[in-house]
Amino acid sequence: MTDRFAVRTTPQGHGVWDAAVNGWHSRQDLSEPAATELAKTMNVGHAAQQTSTDTTSRKVVPAKPVLVLVDGRWWPGHLDWWVHETDGWYGRATLDATGAASWYPAASLRPAPAAATA
Template identity: 35%
Template sequence: MLGRFTVRPSDDGSEGFGVWDGAVNGWRAIGIDDETEAYLMASELDVQYDAHGPRPADAVRKVDPAQAVQRAEWTTGELDVWIRDNGEWLGRFRGKDGRVTWIPGSELRPL
């Protein structure tokens, strides 16, 4: 269940954002001022957990240091971790604007 963690506006009256855990229908974090930081936190949680709990160790591959890659859309950014979800390897791609997204491995290539 990639996307178990989603970014939503906080419901605590603040102007910030929160990270919602769809598996337990509850907040993992609230009051995050920066939306980009909230998306990074959600992706870090996606690295650690799948729909059933902690992600198996053999389903995560850290890339250290992060590697420059190019998406199939010909956008450049950095790849810093791989996860296997539903039998497919996905790379966490951070664009030049700092936003993170999960991209299928077949759509990434090193620069």
């Protein structure tokens, strides 16, 4: 699963690019944190609005500490959304080390041990 909305750098700052229409979704003079938050919100809203009867979504409030398997290594992060697609469940997790949020298959996510969350 790929995010539809992505942050891109512009000569004026940052903006949110809409991959579905291949064009800008926002002003292009936003700060990077503002553009990132807007892209996250738009991606969650887009995933939640899909109309397929096989698709369901669940928001995780508050976000739960998890470990995310990336390139053969488990990274600490926080899970804030689940989406069920035709090929299985995907969780949106933000990695603690980089602040990058992405969608991961359920097999790549596991609860963080209590010691890792302290």
